Amino acid sequence: MGIEVLFLILAVIVVAFGIGVVVVNRRRAGSARPPQRPTARPDAPPPRPGGTLVEERPDTDAAVEAPPEVVEAPLSLRDRLAKARSTFAGAIAGVLGRTGITEESFEDLEEALLRADVGVGIATELIDGLREKVRNKEVTEPQELLDALAAEMTERLAGADRTLHFEPGDPGSPNVWMFVGVNGVGKTTTIGKLTKHEVDRGRTVLLAAGDTFRAAAAEQLTTWAERAGVEIVRGAEGADPSSVIFDGIERAAARDVDLVMADTAGRLHTKSNLMEELRKVRRVAEKGAGRVTETLLVIDATTGQNGLTQAREFREATDVTGVVLTKLDGSAKGGIVFAIETELGIPVKLVGVGESLGDLVDFDPNEFVSALFEH
Amino acid sequence: MFDNLSSRLEDIVTKIRGKGRLTEADVDEVMKEIRTALLEADVNVTVVRSVCNRIREHAIGATRSKALDPGQQVVKAVNDELTRALGGETLKITYASKPPTVVLMAGLQGSGKTTASAKLAAWFKAQGRQPLMVGADLQRPAAVEQLRTLGRQIDVPVFSDPEDPVLTAADGLEEAKRLGRDVVIVDTAGRLSIDAEMMEQVRLISGAVDPHYTFLVIDAMTGQDAVQTAEAFHATLQIDGVIMSKLDGDARGGAALSVKEVIGRPIAFASTGEKLTEFEQFHPDRMAGRILGMGDMLTLIEQAEQAFDEEQAEAAASKLMEGQFTLDDFLEQMQALKKMGPLSGVLGMMPGMPKELKGAKIDDDDLKPIEAIIRSMTAEERAVPTIINGSRRARIAAGSGTQVSDVNRLVKQFADMQKMMKKMGMMGKPGKKGKKGKGGLGALKGLPGGLDLDGDAPDLPGLPGMPNMPGMPRR
Numbered sequence: 066m067g068i069e070v071l072f073l074i075l076a077v078i079v080v081a082f083g084i085g086v087v088v089v090n091r092r093r094a095g096s097a098r099p100p101q102r103p104t105a106r107p108d109a110p111p112p113r114p115g116g117t118l119v120e121e122r123p124d125t126d127a128a129v130e131a132p133p134e135v136v137e138a139p140l141s142l143r144d145r146l147a148k149a150r151s152t153f154a155g156a157i158a159g160v161l162g163r164t165g166i167t168e169e170s171f172e173d174l175e176e177a178l179l180r181a182d183v184g185v186g187i188a189t190e191l192i193d194g195l196r197e198k199v200r201n202k203e204v205t206e207p208q209e210l211l212d213a214l215a216a217e218m219t220e221r222l223a224g225a226d227r228t229l230h231f232e233p234g235d236p237g238s239p240n241v242w243m244f245v246g247v248n249g250v251g252k253t254t255t256i257g258k259l260t261k262h263e264v265d266r267g268r269t270v271l272l273a274a275g276d277t278f279r280a281a282a283a284e285q286l287t288t289w290a291e292r293a294g295v296e297i298v299r300g301a302e303g304a305d306p307s308s309v310i311f312d313g314i315e316r317a318a319a320r321d322v323d324l325v326m327a328d329t330a331g332r333l334h335t336k337s338n339l340m341e342e343l344r345k346v347r348r349v350a351e352k353g354a355g356r357v358t359e360t361l362l363v364i365d366a367t368t369g370q371n372g373l374t375q376a377r378e379f380r381e382a383t384d385v386t387g388v389v390l391t392k393l394d395g396s397a398k399g400g401i402v403f404a405i406e407t408e409l410g411i412p413v414k415l416v417g418v419g420e421s422l423g424d425l426v427d428f429d430p431n432e433f434v435s436a437l438f439e440h
Numbered sequence: 441m442f443d444n445l446s447s448r449l450e451d452i453v454t455k456i457r458g459k460g461r462l463t464e465a466d467v468d469e470v471m472k473e474i475r476t477a478l479l480e481a482d483v484n485v486t487v488v489r490s491v492c493n494r495i496r497e498h499a500i501g502a503t504r505s506k507a508l509d510p511g512q513q514v515v516k517a518v519n520d521e522l523t524r525a526l527g528g529e530t531l532k533i534t535y536a537s538k539p540p541t542v543v544l545m546a547g548l549q550g551s552g553k554t555t556a557s558a559k560l561a562a563w564f565k566a567q568g569r570q571p572l573m574v575g576a577d578l579q580r581p582a583a584v585e586q587l588r589t590l591g592r593q594i595d596v597p598v599f600s601d602p603e604d605p606v607l608t609a610a611d612g613l614e615e616a617k618r619l620g621r622d623v624v625i626v627d628t629a630g631r632l633s634i635d636a637e638m639m640e641q642v643r644l645i646s647g648a649v650d651p652h653y654t655f656l657v658i659d660a661m662t663g664q665d666a667v668q669t670a671e672a673f674h675a676t677l678q679i680d681g682v683i684m685s686k687l688d689g690d691a692r693g694g695a696a697l698s699v700k701e702v703i704g705r706p707i708a709f710a711s712t713g714e715k716l717t718e719f720e721q722f723h724p725d726r727m728a729g730r731i732l733g734m735g736d737m738l739t740l741i742e743q744a745e746q747a748f749d750e751e752q753a754e755a756a757a758s759k760l761m762e763g764q765f766t767l768d769d770f771l772e773q774m775q776a777l778k779k780m781g782p783l784s785g786v787l788g789m790m791p792g793m794p795k796e797l798k799g800a801k802i803d804d805d806d807l808k809p810i811e812a813i814i815r816s817m818t819a820e821e822r823a824v825p826t827i828i829n830g831s832r833r834a835r836i837a838a839g840s841g842t843q844v845s846d847v848n849r850l851v852k853q854f855a856d857m858q859k860m861m862k863k864m865g866m867m868g869k870p871g872k873k874g875k876k877g878k879g880g881l882g883a884l885k886g887l888p889g890g891l892d893l894d895g896d897a898p899d900l901p902g903l904p905g906m907p908n909m910p911g912m913p914r915r
Contacts, residue, residue, distance in 0.1 A: 182664050185479045248550070248552065281585035365659075366665075367665045368663055369663020369664065370480055371689065371692070392550070396634055397664075398665075
């Protein structure tokens, strides 16, 4: 017997025994809470107390005075999405190419749904529903089959409240919109675009650079603040994000700013210490003068089935009120939002369809679904 | 990282394992579940289809042949197919005979290129190279600033010129030659594969620096689109390998499987954490085992070899078999085990670990009370725990800051384990690990049974043995 095998036996025994004891002890402890994890990132420098820098803008009215950029006539979501070859094109051709509805028709459609990241569960439900309709002779022609699927998909997204909540209140009590999500989904960019949008509609906005972790995240947000002509509050790299956002809200309150957009560092939903940190950010944001009226989860359209887990974990930590689906102008279809809406009841509120300022638009289920069926 | 897929497949495999005969209906049932498991893991639809067809062929073959254990053959087919789909060999980096070796990074927005560039630079540095990073992402605000900050953290110079990405890349290469840096990593802007203009730009950058390696950075959480993206980038740039980012989440890694299958290029590196050092070469052959929940034995062995002292371990093992294993030995081995990294990681690589244990979120701190209890015992007590009576118990509990009942339980569980190991030592003569799952290691099957002999955890599952440990060197 090789020496490696001995090592392994030892390792297995030690692990199994040690963990067995821990698990048994936990059972005994009943529902005792697991030890609180430290919320600071282990490798981040210690937060500097009072390290918040405020970049003064000489003239806060500049935002109002700045002539709004000429935004090209907004293309519909459908037009923009049509740029990408439709995932459904092949399936649609397949279904329509047959004289009747056959088993292959269902298979084609199921595959198309799967390719759009709708997920096995919902794809199966949708296809089973179609089979039922065909069996009951409600649907007999191939085109009707497509229409029935589109109708069912739209139906699933119907009825949700997709407005961004803004409660006009007393001066000195700003609304706070918080942005959360995993790394690289486009939180900062979304804030940049939305800020411009809100400024254009006449609201005063302040940005709070709560991403104190990623190198140069605050610089990136500062660029957006300059473009929109709004004030930004930022902290030192590695500063406590809760305090940066709190300071931002206090500053906004002092200046009668309507709305604070709070950026947070991207984090994987599996990192319990970082999720704990986010929970604290959310809590602290309510402590001062402001009211958190939106917590938006930013999800990248390329995200697969993991998106549902992300949404669940972020909702648990921060009470997510809506989803922003970004990068929908690529070849990805963002079908995961069906699962997020139907299983978790979190509405998609905004869609990112491009890199320029005007490319953040309201989510419209009809257009979203019909863009899938474009051919 | 692939935990969810593993546990799904594990369930399926457990169902068919040990079945004397498999009917075609059984195979259909199993194939349906495998298909669902793969799809839920975001494996591309086309890839799922071909992988499933091949597994099915093997499985049907297994039902026809009169082989003893058709379930086992299906398991093997799944394992072989996954290994094949992931690609066999680890990508070996060879350096240009005339330095610098040029590496180009490409990918969608937010896939993690900038971070991956810095991590790769740190990796090259650890290999004794002298990298230079070139910031050719002039699109995203402050992207170059991010690269510079990361460069400072790992002490690697960064070159950039805000004028033009193509010029920046070309000038960066010249700068590297001037400074005598032997590796150049060019970070580019994120771009959508359908954005013709931006794809043309990256093609020009590639033409300007003529990279030895072009890596596509893909987010591990990507769904079905991973394949389309990879195909488009491969068509434009001739990808040499893929870097999987954010593999430390709970994404099931289907994208990793699919991309390799579709563009025929291996996953070269994987990013496994937020720290700049959490980046490693990807070993596809080992990943299939991990996906199947069979553990990653090779990595485990490598780490064990570094952590354990050979003689000590051998002595401990023979003591174990003879039932002479003391709490002192246990403590010693536990210390060694700690060197292998966080427990949860070690656990993930172990084959056949019950889901409940894997999911228990064990922190290394959780073991501290056990350690404290043992350390509060006298040498005599550690060697012969049976002498521990009421007053000794109270002393140990007070000394370790635990309850008397905790001490009791530990002593009892240890005694149970000892009994069992003794039994096992007698029945399974180690060294004759001939038949799979029988004797030797297989006898470990009963192990955790000993842990819940006191009846407090009736549903604590046992280690389901280690039938056919993959990758286990046969000596």
